Structures are given as structure tokens and as C-alpha cells.
Amino acid sequence: MKIDGVPYRSVWVDPEDGWSVRIIDQTRLPWAVEILRLTEEKQVAHAIKSMQVRGAPLIGAVAAYGLALALRRDASDAALEGVAAMLGATRPTAINLRWALARMLDALRPVPEARRADAAYAAAAAIAEDDVETCRAIGQHGLPLIEAIAARKTGKPVNILTHCNTGWIATVDFGTALSVIYQAHDAGIPLHVWVDETRPRNQGSALTAWELGKHGVPHTVVADNAGGHLMQHGEVDICLVGTDRVTRQGDVANKIGTYLKALAAHDNNVPFWVALPHSTLDMSVRDGVREIPIEERDAREVLEVTGQSWDGRVQTVRTAAPGSPGLNPAFDVTPARLVTGLITERGRCDATEAGLLGLYPEFLANVAAE
Numbered sequence: 001m002k003i004d005g006v007p008y009r010s011v012w013v014d015p016e017d018g019w020s021v022r023i024i025d026q027t028r029l030p031w032a033v034e035i036l037r038l039t040e041e042k043q044v045a046h047a048i049k050s051m052q053v054r055g056a057p058l059i060g061a062v063a064a065y066g067l068a069l070a071l072r073r074d075a076s077d078a079a080l081e082g083v084a085a086m087l088g089a090t091r092p093t094a095i096n097l098r099w100a101l102a103r104m105l106d107a108l109r110p111v112p113e114a115r116r117a118d119a120a121y122a123a124a125a126a127i128a129e130d131d132v133e134t135c136r137a138i139g140q141h142g143l144p145l146i147e148a149i150a151a152r153k154t155g156k157p158v159n160i161l162t163h164c165n166t167g168w169i170a171t172v173d174f175g176t177a178l179s180v181i182y183q184a185h186d187a188g189i190p191l192h193v194w195v196d197e198t199r200p201r202n203q204g205s206a207l208t209a210w211e212l213g214k215h216g217v218p219h220t221v222v223a224d225n226a227g228g229h230l231m232q233h234g235e236v237d238i239c240l241v242g243t244d245r246v247t248r249q250g251d252v253a254n255k256i257g258t259y260l261k262a263l264a265a266h267d268n269n270v271p272f273w274v275a276l277p278h279s280t281l282d283m284s285v286r287d288g289v290r291e292i293p294i295e296e297r298d299a300r301e302v303l304e305v306t307g308q309s310w311d312g313r314v315q316t317v318r319t320a321a322p323g324s325p326g327l328n329p330a331f332d333v334t335p336a337r338l339v340t341g342l343i344t345e346r347g348r349c350d351a352t353e354a355g356l357l358g359l360y361p362e363f364l365a366n367v368a369a370e
């Protein structure tokens, strides 16, 4: 996607040296576009843990490049396995991280050490390119949903509510739920996006609002707790969100607060659609509420907030009463019964095992083997 007319991806190999890895530091957005140069796997691990890069598909792609960086220095079996395990432990909920590292290990274990680094860069690039094409396709398969609503609204904008950030900076490019929004906007469909601020890290107000503004998409930032009210008053035509892991029965792990939005949507008969690439599927898990590990982040993210002061300085201030403890679960799980449907790169389906197997029959073998 473009930043002020200049095309960017959210991760890339530096063309100057051909091996270091470039990322946009998302903790500096929307106040500054700062490009970081990563040269070793520890920097990649920090970037993922600190959310300099975040977003389920993106952290998988960046971890893949982190493994390639490590293998430049040490391509031994021990290094391969050890660095993959270290990077895989950075964040527990998004299955894309494990998916990408498993794909890298499958590709690299058979390769002789002398050729492993080159093979790792090729495998990481393949993951990145797969994500770009996958996210583009997600947008295409979601577009008919917006077109159908637009047809009923006779020229009035389609009102879409989204949670967290599922845009091009949550993926290698295009995004997932936002890929649908971008394609509908670019197709000339009048639309408006309610952007959940998405406490506590404000991925909505800081990242989604920034992305949509750069692309000229009409939007309004709202408090997370406003969504139910908007739905009660007919101000939301559809909810479109991303996900960090979808289980075999269609349960959806996503940013904390998604479950509450889904409950409000269900109560107000608002369609609740979830966009995901194949790398977000976890067919090894059935009951998401019981089985998906929920990342618990530093409570300071809840007790404090980072923003820009009137004199332009980016500061972090405490908003909670001094001395009060906090709790910071970063994700929740929306049961499949609250999900209207899933939008994937292969098409749309019900949030059910049958729906997913219809789009991904290759997983049938796994299920049958159980």
C-alpha cells in the first residue's frame, strides 16, 4: 500500500545489502514513519514482542526472515531448531507465527548447511509473497458482501465497524478485513468505517485510522464501548474483523473486545464476518475458548497510554489510579455461533468444520485421522 504516494510493504529485505530486514516501527505510528533495519534474530524477537511489528500474518513473515538472518551466521541444525523455537515463543496466540516457522523448518531441514541461508531467504520471501496474494484475494471474496449492502442503501454509505488493525500493516500487504474495505472503496462503493479505538494498545485509533486516512477512506474513531449503541441505532450494516487463529469448528481468536462486539452484533442482527488467510487456520484445535492460549501482556499497557502532547512530543502517561494493579489479556475467543461467516482467499464459508473443509479439503485427511 502507499504512504503519501510511495508504495510500501510492512516488511522487506533491504535492497542495498540484500540481506538485512526492514520493517516499519508500528509503535511510532501514526506520529512518525520510522523504518528499522534488523540484522539479527534477537532484534526480530524484540520487534515482535514489543509490537514494533504486529498483526497475525505479519509476525509470521517477519519471524521467517528472522530465521534467515540467524542462519547467515550459523546454519547448523542446532541453530535452526533453537532460533525457530525462540522466535516461536515470542507471542502465543496468533497461529501464523507457528505456521510460518513450521513451513521454514520443513523447507530447511533437508538443505545442507552451506545452502541453508539462501534457502531461508527464498522460503521467507515465498511466505511473504503468499501473504500478499492471499490478502488481495480475501479482499476480492469479501467485496460482494459490501456490494450487496450497498445495493440496498441506494447511494447512502455502507457503515462498517471494525476492531483493531487488520490492514496492510498487519500483513505483508493489503490486509485482511481492511483488504475488503480497500477494494470496496477503490470500486467506488460509498462506505464509512467505524474504527474501534481498540484499547489498550489502540491499534484502531492509531493504526487503522492512520491507514484509512492515508487511503482516503471515510472513517470515525469510536470508543470500544460505543459499538453496541451504534448497532442498536442502526448505524452499523456489517462488522468486519480479522483474527489470529480460527479453529476447526470456526471459533475465532482475535483482539480483546471482539467477543463483546460479536455479542452486540448477534443481539442486533448485524452480520459479523471474519477475514482470514489460510495461515490463520488451526485445524488441530476444536474448542477455541478452552484450547487457544491467550497472550497476557504487561499490565502497564492498560494502566498507561501513549500519545502526542500538544507540543508534538510523544509521551506515555499513567491514566489509572496510582498503585492500582492491572490485567491485560490481549485476545479473546468468539464462539462460531456468533460468527456469520468467514472470508478467506478461497472464498466465503460458514464458521463451521464443514464450511472450512469445503474450502480447504486438504485438511480432511487430518480430521479423518483423528
Ligand SMILES: CSC[C@H]1O[C@H](OP(=O)(O)O)[C@H](O)[C@@H]1O
Pocket (backbone or CB within 6 Å): 054, 055, 056, 057, 163, 164, 165, 166, 167, 170, 171, 175, 176, 177, 203, 241, 242, 243, 244, 254, 255, 256, 330
Ligand atoms: C490481520 S490479522 C491482525 C490481528 O492481529 C492483531 O493482534 P495484534 O495487534 O496484537 O498483533 C489483532 O488481533 C488483529 O485482528
